[in-house]
Amino acid sequence: MSTGITRRRAIKALGLAGATGLAGCSGSGDAATDEGEDGGSDGSDTVKAAFVYNSEVGDQGWSWAHEQGRQAVAEEYDWLETGHTEAVEPSEAKSVFEQYVQDDYDVVFGNTFGYMDTMVSVAEDSPDTLFEHCSGYETRENMGRYFGRMYQARYLAGIAAGMLTEADTLGYVAALPIAEVVRGINAFTLGARSVNEDVTTKVRWTNTWYDPPKEKEAATALVDEGVDVMAQHQDSAAAVQAAAEADIWATGYDAPMAEQGGDSYVTSPIWHWEEFYGPTLEAIHDGSWEADFYWEGLGDGIVGLSDWGPEVPEDVKSSVDDARSAIESGDTDVWADSKFADADDETLFQDMSSYVEGVEGSVPE
Amino acid sequence: MNVSVELSARKDVPRWLAVGTPVFTVLGALALSAVALVALSVDPIAAYNTMFVETLTDPFGLRQTATRTVPLVLTGLAVYLPLRAGLWNVGAEGQLYMGAIAGTWIGLNVSLPMVALIPLAVLGAAVAGGLWAGIPGYLKAKWDVNEIITTLLLTFVATQIASYLVRGPMQGGSGNFPGSDLLPDAAQFPAIPLLDVHAGFLVGLLAVAATAVLLARTRAGFEVTFVGSNPLAGVQAGMSTFRVYLFVFLVGGAFAGIAGFNEISGVQERLIPEFSPGYGFTAIPIALLGRNGAVRVLLAAAFFALLFVGGSKLEVAYGVPAALVDVIQALVILFLITAEFVKRYRVDVELGREPAAGPAGEA
Numbered sequence: 001m002s003t004g005i006t007r008r009r010a011i012k013a014l015g016l017a018g019a020t021g022l023a024g025c026s027g028s029g030d031a032a033t034d035e036g037e038d039g040g041s042d043g044s045d046t047v048k049a050a051f052v053y054n055s056e057v058g059d060q061g062w063s064w065a066h067e068q069g070r071q072a073v074a075e076e077y078d079w080l081e082t083g084h085t086e087a088v089e090p091s092e093a094k095s096v097f098e099q100y101v102q103d104d105y106d107v108v109f110g111n112t113f114g115y116m117d118t119m120v121s122v123a124e125d126s127p128d129t130l131f132e133h134c135s136g137y138e139t140r141e142n143m144g145r146y147f148g149r150m151y152q153a154r155y156l157a158g159i160a161a162g163m164l165t166e167a168d169t170l171g172y173v174a175a176l177p178i179a180e181v182v183r184g185i186n187a188f189t190l191g192a193r194s195v196n197e198d199v200t201t202k203v204r205w206t207n208t209w210y211d212p213p214k215e216k217e218a219a220t221a222l223v224d225e226g227v228d229v230m231a232q233h234q235d236s237a238a239a240v241q242a243a244a245e246a247d248i249w250a251t252g253y254d255a256p257m258a259e260q261g262g263d264s265y266v267t268s269p270i271w272h273w274e275e276f277y278g279p280t281l282e283a284i285h286d287g288s289w290e291a292d293f294y295w296e297g298l299g300d301g302i303v304g305l306s307d308w309g310p311e312v313p314e315d316v317k318s319s320v321d322d323a324r325s326a327i328e329s330g331d332t333d334v335w336a337d338s339k340f341a342d343a344d345d346e347t348l349f350q351d352m353s354s355y356v357e358g359v360e361g362s363v364p365e
Numbered sequence: 366m367n368v369s370v371e372l373s374a375r376k377d378v379p380r381w382l383a384v385g386t387p388v389f390t391v392l393g394a395l396a397l398s399a400v401a402l403v404a405l406s407v408d409p410i411a412a413y414n415t416m417f418v419e420t421l422t423d424p425f426g427l428r429q430t431a432t433r434t435v436p437l438v439l440t441g442l443a444v445y446l447p448l449r450a451g452l453w454n455v456g457a458e459g460q461l462y463m464g465a466i467a468g469t470w471i472g473l474n475v476s477l478p479m480v481a482l483i484p485l486a487v488l489g490a491a492v493a494g495g496l497w498a499g500i501p502g503y504l505k506a507k508w509d510v511n512e513i514i515t516t517l518l519l520t521f522v523a524t525q526i527a528s529y530l531v532r533g534p535m536q537g538g539s540g541n542f543p544g545s546d547l548l549p550d551a552a553q554f555p556a557i558p559l560l561d562v563h564a565g566f567l568v569g570l571l572a573v574a575a576t577a578v579l580l581a582r583t584r585a586g587f588e589v590t591f592v593g594s595n596p597l598a599g600v601q602a603g604m605s606t607f608r609v610y611l612f613v614f615l616v617g618g619a620f621a622g623i624a625g626f627n628e629i630s631g632v633q634e635r636l637i638p639e640f641s642p643g644y645g646f647t648a649i650p651i652a653l654l655g656r657n658g659a660v661r662v663l664l665a666a667a668f669f670a671l672l673f674v675g676g677s678k679l680e681v682a683y684g685v686p687a688a689l690v691d692v693i694q695a696l697v698i699l700f701l702i703t704a705e706f707v708k709r710y711r712v713d714v715e716l717g718r719e720p721a722a723g724p725a726g727e728a
Contacts, residue, residue, distance in 0.1 A: 056687060085680045087687035091633055091640040095429050095674070099681045102425045113542060117634065178542055207532070207543070365533075 047285050050100040051084040054112035055210040061235035061254040066111045069273025073281055090114030097122040101129045107284055137350050139291050146276050149297030151187035152327050153269035153305055155334045156320050157251045158191020160266050161229040163316045164249050168198040171227030173218045173239040175209045177364045179352045181233050186356045187334050188231055193358050201359045202227055212238040256306035265309030275302045299328045371713040378708055390704040394696040407683050415682050416675035431562045433670035435569045439624030440648035441662045442576050443617040448652050450613045451593040456516030457621040458645025459523030460494040464622025465629045466527055467493035469545055469636040472552030479551040486552055487623055494622015495615045502614025506607040528638045545636040554631040563631030572620055576659040650698050
């Protein structure tokens with residue numbers, strides 16, 4: 001019995017040794033070609049990038065959009081190796097980040113605000129790994145952050161909503177009362193009021209990013225309150241679906257939600273994360289990466305609108321197109337006519353904690 | 366045709382069955398899960414190698430497994446101890462949250478050096494968890510209110526209280542994000558030298574030792590086991606079921622409460638809503654598997670920790686969907702629990718004709 005185990009162990013040990021030996025050989029081979037090609041870049045030529053998502057990539061929402069970005073860059077660069085993990089709660093993030101560091105990944109992208117503390121502390125312990133955190137406000141030498149000016153696309157969706165509403169009442173299913181979400185509500189309302197002064201927006205908070213039944217419940221409650229255009233800041237299409245069932249207009253978020261929105265679908269402010277992931281990974285590849293804050297908008301292509309729904313009138317489409325060009329050229333500033341007209345980027349990004357005129361109620365404390 | 370299934374409790378479990386069942390059932394569950402892995406074109410052998418062997422052979426995997434074991438063993442004990450007295454504490458999750466709240470509050474609001482602050486916070490967490498479990502314990506002991514229902518429902522109350530506190534009175538940090546302030550360093554478990562696992566691990570081991578000694582060597586422990594196997598005989602022998610029932614819930618709840626603070630102090634560093642991925646519920650199969658002794662609870666907890674850590678490693682290494690890893694874990698648990706049943710009972714299935722149709726006298 002014991003000899004059997006020993007023999008098995010010995011075989012395994014031999015196997016391991018063999019594998020390590022091989023890995024060693026191929027490793028040194030790679031390093032040699034590296035030096036030959038780029039003359040002295042450090043490490044190996046391949047960039048290993050990990051993507052950690054807070055929800056499932058099949059959610060047709062936030063993580064889905066990031067996953068689209070990952071797939072696009074994975075397709076584009078043959079020197080890139082990617083890994084991803086979905087549905088990682090912030091409370092579980094530490095072990096996942098550490099696992100990627102352990103597996104020699106060059107950069108770890110984390111896609112939710114809740115990862116921030118954890119990422120900072122793992123980044124402190126892992127100075128040789130780069131980190132990129134989406135939507136937070138902390139940077140370190142080896143940790144950058146990135147986001148997009150989604151409020152510009154929200155503003156455009158608001159224009160469409162303001163033109164479409166007959167009840168002059170818009171509904172907004174919102175996740176958590178943090179600056180990012182408040183910014184979207186405000187921009188959407190400002191867009192709507194730029195074409196229709198009588199509009200008010202009713203907001204329902206779900207206190208969760210991803211909980212389809214809860215999102216749907218909030219949307220249904222808004223429908224009962226008489227809204228006739230729905231907007232949402234959630235990670236699923238549940239609110240759009242509820243709006244379709246109630247036969248009212250709906251704008252989605254994150255992903256094109258035409259399928260869930262049916263005939264009364266308007267459009268969705270969506271992400272094109274590859275516009276960030278691509279250049280960032282290239283910078284890591286050629287060694288020019290530096291920790292900074294990426295926050296671009298329509299002009300850079302990181303945010304945009306999905307295709308129009310089947311029954312959106314032409315005048316709505318052309319008004320939105322005009323506004324879009326005006327924002328891209330800098331002629332229109334989303335915040336110009338609001339109380340945030342003089343706010344700098346930092347205030348807009350971090351400290352937006354109250355509604356603009358036209359939004360009912362106040363931001364929960 | 367008549368199918369009769371007869372269950373009879375085994376008088377003694379053959380040794381091969383006792384040792385073999387867990388091994389074979391785990392293998393069975395993995396074989397079944399392999400179908401899904403193959404469907405995703407992942408090599409199951411390599412995947413299981415990553416999940417179990419690699420996790421257990423590198424220091425990083427071991428460290429993570431040990432860290433995960435802490436909340437699982439403590440909540441496991443919180444279910445195990447009442448189970449010894451014949452009661453079901455299915456609300457360890459809620460007791461864990463109450464302990465986390467109390468411990469975090471002490472950590473944030475009391476300024477003492479670490480050597481005093483951590484024990485105080487652990488004590489506070491134990492009291493909070495114990496009292497939270499004490500409510501169903503008292504209701505059971507005094508009025509025979511079904512403890513399964515009360516412990517379960519109080520769990521929802523506890524998680525909602527935690528949810529409210531981190532969005533209201535205990536909210537800290539910035540950005541209006543739900544969560545308390547970061548615990549000061551003095552309230553965070555230091556890492557154990559060399560092992561690099563937070564010191565809450567030792568608290569978990571101490572709790573196992575304390576429970577083992579309590580049950581094997583003390584009068585109170587004897588009464589717990591006695592009342593658990595036959596409450597009426599216990600009363601006949603002059604034992605008080607009231608005291609025993611209240612005792613197991615108070616102590617069990619205290620363990621779960623400590624688990625909550627340990628997780629905040631050693632891993633999360635601040636109280637956040639839904640910080641537990643259901644430790645208190647996973648504790649139920651852990652206690653069932655470990656029902657024969659506190660050390661077995663520890664082993665079961667370590668095994669479940671391995672399932673979680675290995676599962677996460679599997680996701681990272683192969684990019685398999687999170688849901689599949691959940692399925693693998695659930696199958697392993699399901700198979701193990703079923704095997705426990707087969708081990709304890711003898712199942713005889715008999716196929717025969719309708720008894721009335723058969724000639725009399727034949728059996």
